[in-house]
Amino acid sequence: MENQYYLILLYYCYAEIQDTEAYREEHHLFCIENNIRGRIIISHEGLNGTVSGLKEDCERYMAYVKSDPRFAKTDFKVDQHDRHAFTKIHVRTKPEIVHSSLSHINPNLKTGKHLEPLAFKALKDQEDVVILDVRSNYEHELGKFKNALTLDMENFREFPEKVKELEHLKNKKILTYCTGGIKCEKASAYLLEQGFEDVYQLHGGIIKYGMEAGGEDFEGKCYVFDNRLAVGVNKVNPSILSTCHVCGTKSDRMVNCANPTCNIHVPICENCGWELEGACSDSCQSHPEKRPYDGSGYYQKNTNGYNPYKGWQRLAKNKNLNSVENE
Structure with a gap:
């Protein structure tokens, strides 16, 4: 159709x-x-x-x-x-x-200068520029911009602490980037708050850069928060950055470990994926709670009792009543 x-x-x-x-x-x-x-x-x-x-x-x-x-x-x-x-x-x-330790920051009042993808592309290789990845380890280990500076973070909450390692770069142009742009809004604002004067952010993030600038010089794949897990963005000079967590061969195939008590997100090649049934190790493969593996490496997150239909009938009824009253 x-x-x-x-x-x-x-x-x-x-x-x-x-x-x-x-x-x-x-x-x-x-x-x-x-x-x-x-x-x-x-x-x-x-x-x-x-x-x-x-x-x-x-x-x-x-x-x-x-x-x-x-x-x-x-x-x-x-x-x-x-x-x-x-x-x-x-x-x-x-x-x-976005979960951070920067709740005091309002990006509508102060944030880094937005760069559209083509402007980011034109600026990123200049001598006085530092390209700063503000994402977590499992994301930038799968893919990042060529020559980008990465931070050793398990989650974005650690960003303020990691900024202390960047003091020597205060005289540089700082170009921040993330998946879709949301983390950069607060990350770039925090850099300004800490005395960095020339701070920019890639508007729309890696995803928009791939769509509008061809993804040039983004090495590897981009981690995404849906059942695809990883997507290619580079149509100009693509490469594989990551290696299989199990055997060490080049692989950009992202897998969420089938053992829910482990649950790490790591690249695992297709052969190792099937051999370990989606687990990241022998011990995870033999774990009694291991989830069935279907080859995708994606598992629906625990809903923690969340019911997506809770209140739906009541809301729909109220909506219909309001529509009748307005006729």
């Missing part, structure tokens, strides 16, 4: 939301009614989401988000896919839209 293909949307928007729970319920209902799946975080500081759906459903979803004046400036990174990238919809309220 014409135009019956799926889209994957990656987006964020820093904007004040007063009643986060009320908006969560409204947003959640829209997703259910339009078969949108994925993970969406709502907080007092804004929205952050990665979702998938049929093309026409995703177009309705983008229009819905942007119809709210608070989120009219939302920049969606749109990728085509042959199926849903998620199995369920989760819309949650949290204190921050």
Whole structure:
């Protein structure tokens, strides 16, 4: 059927939301009614989401988000896919839209200068420039920009502590980047707060750079937070950066260890993947809780009791009643 293909949307928007729970319920209902799946975080500081759906459903979803004046400036990174990238919809309220130790920072008031992909490409190789990856270890070990400076971090919360290692670079142009741009909003703002004067960020992140600038000089693949796990972004000079966690051969095939008590995300080649049934080691393969391996290396996250349909009938009923009253 014409135009019956799926889209994957990656987006964020820093904007004040007063009643986060009320908006969560409204947003959640829209997703259910339009078969949108994925993970969406709502907080007092804004929205952050990665979702998938049929093309026409995703177009309705983008229009819905942007119809709210608070989120009219939302920049969606749109990728085509042959199926849903998620199995369920989760819309949650949290204190921050990206977990950090920088809750005091409002990127709408202060952040690094935004560079569109082509501008980033033109600037990144200049002599006085440092390209700074603000992502976690498992992400930059799979792929990063050529000559990028990486930080030894298990998660973004460690960023403020790691900035202490960058004091000697305060006289340089600092170009920050991440997957979709959201971490850079706060990371670049924090660098400015700490006395770095010439700070930039790649607007739209690695994903947008691949779409608009061909991904040139991005080595390896980009880790993504859906069931693809890793995507290629470089159409100009692609390479494989990572090696198989088990046998050491070149591999950019990302796997979430089948042992849920381990759960690490590492590159594992296809042969080792099947041999260890998706586990990262012999001990994980023999673990009694090991999950069945289907070759993808992706497992739905533990929902911790979250019910995506909780309150759906009540919300839908209220919506219908309001529609009747307004006729």
